[in-house]
Amino acid sequence: MPKKRVRKSSKQDDVVPHSSKWKKSKKSPVNPVEEELQVSLLPSRRKKAKQSSVNSDDACFVGEPIPADEAQKKWPHRYTKNDESSEDESLKAKFHYREAKVDGILYKLEDNAYVKGEEGKEDYIATIVEMFETPEEEQYFTAQWFYRAEDTVIKDHGNLVDKKRIFKSDVKDENPLDCLVRKINIVQISPDAAKKKKIPPCDFYFDMKYNVPYLTFSNIDNAHAIIESETSTLSSESGSNVRATDKKGVKEKSTQIKESNRPEWTLLDLYSGCGAMSTGLCFGASISGIKLVTKWAVDINKYACESLKLNHPETYVRNEPTEDFLSLLKEWAKLCDEFVLNGAESTDSDLNAAEEAEEKADDEAMDDSPDSEVFEVERLLSICYGDPNEDEKPGLYFKVHWKGYDSSYDTWEPIEGLSECKDAMKDFVINGYKEKILPLPGQADFICGGPPCQGVSGFNRFRNKNAPLEDEKNKQLIVYMNIIDFLKPKYVLMENVVDILKFAGGFLGRYAVGRLVAMNYQARMGMMAAGSYGLPQFRMRVFLWGALATEKLPSYPLPTHKVVSRSVIPTEFEEITVAYSTNENCQLAKALNLEGAINDLPPVENDDSDDERSYGTTPRTDFQKYIRLQRSEMVNYSADSQSAPSGMLYDHRPLKLNTDDYERVCHIPKKKGANFRDLKGVLVKENKVEWDPSVERVYLKSGKPLVPDYAMTFVRGTSSKPFGRLWWDEIVSTVVTRAEPHNQVLLHPEQDRVLSIRENARLQGFPDCYKLCGPVKQRYMQVGNAVAVPVALALGYTLGLAILGLSDDSPLTTLPFKYPSCLARSLDVVDDGSS
Template sequence: MTNSKRKSSSNGNIADPASASVPEKKIKGVKEEKEDLSNAAVVVEVPASNDRDSPVRISGRKTEKKEEKTKTIGSAEIAKGTEPPKEFIQAKRHFTEALVDGRVHFKLGDDGYVQAGEGEDSYICRVVEMFEGLDGESYFCAQWFYRAKDTVIQACSNLIDDKRVFLSEIKDDNPLDCLIEKLKIVRVPLDAEVGTKRSMLSNGNYYYDMSYLVPFSTFQNLPPDNEVDGNESDSTISSESDSNVAVAKVMKIKDDKRSVMRMLDLYSGCGAMSTGLCLGANIANVNLVTRWAVDLNTYACESLKLNHPETEVRNESAEDFLLLLKEWEKLCQSFSLVGGGDPMSVEKDETENEEDDGVDDNGVGLDEEIFEVEKVLSICYGDPKEIKKRGLYLKIRWKNYGPEEDTWEPIDGLGDCQDKIKQFVVEGFSSKILPLPGDVDVICGGPPCQGISGFNRFRNKESPLDDEKNKQLVVYMDIVEYLKPRFALMENVVDIVKFAKGFLGRYALGRLVSMNYQARVGLMTAGSYGLPQFRMRMFMWGARPSEKLPQYPLPTHNVVTRGVSPVEFDSNAVIHDDIKGAELEKELYIGDAISDLPPVSNDEERDKIPYGDTPKTEFQKFIRLKKKDMPGFVGIDSSDHLLYDHQPYKLNEDDYQRSCQIPKRKGACFRDLKGVRVRDDNRVEWDPDVERVYLPSGKPLVPDYAMSFVEGRSTKPFARLWWDEIVPTVVTRAEPHNQAILHPLQDRVLTIRENARLQGFPDYYKLLGPIKERYMQVGNAVAVPVARALGYSLAMSCKGTATEGAVFILPKKFPNL
């Protein structure tokens, strides 16, 4: 029977456990021998009074024709978030064991291979029921196991041990003669190394330590032993670290609701993602703090530090950060602050210096000028002196010299100041200037994958990870593997699960599962959480075995998702199954977000100005709250509550002249300028009856690039936004040449602050750097309301109050609780 099938692995979904045509096979002796109960190895009938399933089987459900059930085991799509359709075969009687093909003796709870298509690996299942149908044929109900290649991981299954399989919730009925051979699948603890798990196999064929669910590509803890069908008495290895046994660890935060949870924000940008996560978690009474942040952009780091003075912000590459963490652990070990390691190697240098004869290699006296270390200020890994010599460096304050003379010095050259180094390491260890493995509760971040960008004409579709522009995904996962946080949350563009059949998304998921993290993938639209923006992003949760895997918050606002979810991950969109029955707030438009902001000119230079007007919408009232009044804010409020960053990118004179001539109405763009004609096929052409107009500079009013953009079909060049519209996304470059970004009524592009509003940044969040840099910080950010909702979900998992399932409904009026 084929009521619930694995999806075909060829289309990126789940392989049907029996997708091939099954040839006719005679079931030897089942009918004939079941009358002879002296041959108990053939058939043992289950008394109806002891058979829980028998009443369901015999409840009068319609039986499909034999031909449809026994000849072909086909494939069927499983609707997102729903159980497979139940189509029971009526049962005449049940068995506890049976002889298949006269040679293989199966009992209830046995594991077995199931016949697959020609050239395919046999499928793997557990026999949870055997019965005779009213048609006289014998059937078994299978609960399926997945190999990694049968899951969404697919092409990245090489990351997973080939002895490891995953238990599914999918069960269906099949002809008994589809069973081929018995095998043994052993349940093992999730939080153990591969070698340990293999050693537990004994004479088993496979081991399993996780469940796999199709909706949201979920890998999660197994249910308790007594919730798994079949006889597990001889195939289960108990462990305190298995599944959800460590509930006490999850629940301990209930006893201390304000216990600090430390977060590391990788590829942090200006800090939008971590800001939202902290706000959401604190609303749920979990004290999440961004303790460390790393980004390569100097201005973004300055913005984050300004808004989060409690955060140790590092302006460096993620690769160098990981190398630094490893060296830092060695330093801590060398001074016996943590276990392992050897004494610090500079001790040898110190010994060598004691035997020095006071003359350098050139015969010059070394005491002519001696620089003495006063204090070690900082540490980094890389090449801060730009001398093409990478390594571990310390920033030194020299005695009798000021801060302007501070220098970076390789640690290998500081062998005579071990006391100063030890003081720095001890103090840094105490204040946690850098995290050690086990120090981090949450890692969040969005590793840039520029190699999958649609603007990249040279994308490597065959081997995406060979592209240097995609290497940060590997680095992100390497940092997670090294630090072993309780939770990880990775954000990325939807192309990560679209490009090259979703290879990079599969890789990321495979890495987490290979590290024994529970994981799931969701696609979330910013507008669905209270923004006038259609932007969709991928969010991947990871959680250690001892934790509850966080859920995805369902949309709170009635925004129709633009476009379609990637075919490869079509069950991952975070949406309501019953949109009509969901209680959603009205969608927000541009006017709801920015109509209260004071007018500014194209050449506005003030960095902060008074509001001037009162808020007109609930969104504006909320976004204008002071820090101390913002739900979830924890810390000191030193803001003066003026309006920051309300400056536009200054258009050059030609573009400004063009903008001034764009009508102030909905839909206006360059097509409304003199000399442009729109054909019936919606393409533009020059109007032959109108002489071409030129600007005072001598440049044409209508530039050629506007006429040829998207083969003349685009309406985006010099387009005005309008109050009742929703933007596709917030851009990083505020130029009107190929995107709609002109203010509805003012002759300028949207300001930094207006863009920040569309991303959900609170008005108190001030940005630093040149104007272009600030636009980039905003455009590259995670929408704050989405991060806030995810932070609330994280807190529910930390507190042990999360419900079952991959999604949940946020409290009404969230975040104004």
């Protein structure tokens, strides 16, 4: 098994202020794929500390030097001579000291201090971890740096974080002694104290560290968390590093073990689409030994909701805008507090007593005359927040079933109109609370989702670069974070397109990290390519982990397949791509191509409309064998009434092209690289198309031209995508939401049609038994919008490791399996990578 690595910056001297030159790494930068990426890790360049003389009359060491044997043991690199071949460029020491005086101020080792910054800029913040004199009698100290929020990936969103809150780093470097400005009081507090805003008197405080690799905010030390207490005391030594602690000391580590033994963990899937992300996460968590259940899902697309419910009947699926869902959650919490909790958690006996009282009341009500009311509420069926009657009166509504009427008379009624129906409302809330139809704060263990940010798309000509969060098309990112803030899940995973880091200097990506950190979540960002996990498409996406301070921060799963990069990644974020080092001896499987994924599927015609058919073939590759598994054969995917019969295939039908487009497709040669440029009448000069003046323009049966004008002018005549034919040995760039071939390479290699819904679904890693709902175009959209299942599965596995307490501080983890053989329930031992 290859050794996992944490990526190191090739420009680490961009990280912090310093006056001495950092050693440059001679290693090749980490690479997710075969192309080399030479970039800095940091989103912003921090300037060096203001240059100062190393021999100042106002700076000197105090006292006797540290004994030589002690100094050499603690700082051996300062006392060894450099070979010509050595990479060690550190300054050498003649003596080490414990104290120094600068401008009349006495400094000791481990004191915290301001360090001179650039002219007109804020001073930097550091802990003094070393004081030494060089053989040339120059005086230096080594600083271990703290970051302000604006010095991290958060950057322009530093206002989200308390100005007194800083982040410890592992970065250290040497500075002239007289760069010290003055001592400051920095307090380390527990995450719990930060959450409760119980901050002792100080200049600054910290509860997390910031590491440049994968832009990570994490706990200082999960194993030795410092516990906040009302009786905390501060050291009386001015300028020393002070910790707030309690008399009992460190918490025992039994909590994590107890939590990992829970029967199941609940998941809320926001912007769920048809459920690919949560499905993959649950698969992966199950492989790690954790039962993760998608308890709730929310999406605005009704067909996507139908697909999710069909495949996950155990999930409460809500078809509504996410902002309405957030309002509903807040109202639901109030109702539960009023009817169930009464300010405290109710016991089962409380609920049983309430139910008995309601049953008695129902019995009494049945004795009443049926003519006592024309309309009498029999029971409440559902709840929502919004405007279900479309009368522009948004608010809290209940769906009412009227006594003596069938379901066709059910109506949505505002809560104000049900003031006389407290019993029915109480009954609904009590039952809903027991069944957890909606999550209360703390009940959703994990929230995942990809909030749409269409305002960053390059196709949007009206993008607001100056204030991206004021664009309505980006507001869902705020809503997503607000839901997290309200529900306080233990874990968070956000997915988005790479454009979120490209647009406006990564403004929205930085905001997302800033919000999580401001809510006292640990955070880690990474980019993953779907093809690197066993699919024949590249598809790079950004993922952001979040974890409460009480939990382990999940790592990113390293690739299992070798794929060549074809994505343009913003320079400031290139090195958060999840990958092995280029010089690392890792055994990656060969990339899956189109042939290996779909060549077992039966041929279909352009106008084929069958939603269910027989395979008529046997699997030809391991991928095809495992992607055909039935639900009962898969991990964490129990059989039910919706399970596909053995040997049946769903959704293998293409978008029916109109007569003209179909005729054009029939003229496209069945060869690699074929597209509209191969049609009669088109010339290509220096990769640009033009009309062939020697050929008369060809027309279709309808009288329209064979080569449409829009194909000739697309991307100023430089694009070869219109009516492009895929080939068997290729890897698709990205599965798209629309199946029209006018500006995409979508044609089947050997059949005159676009790829079918099922073929696209395979490129996204959907098991064949995952059936989709809605019109054909809607099903294509669901597949194109989905998170690739094997990527989600790999992330679910690392989530499970974190829950089990098996994650370390490394941002990367090696996977012991490959997709899709890992789906098989019967596998007692994960595969050896041969598939």
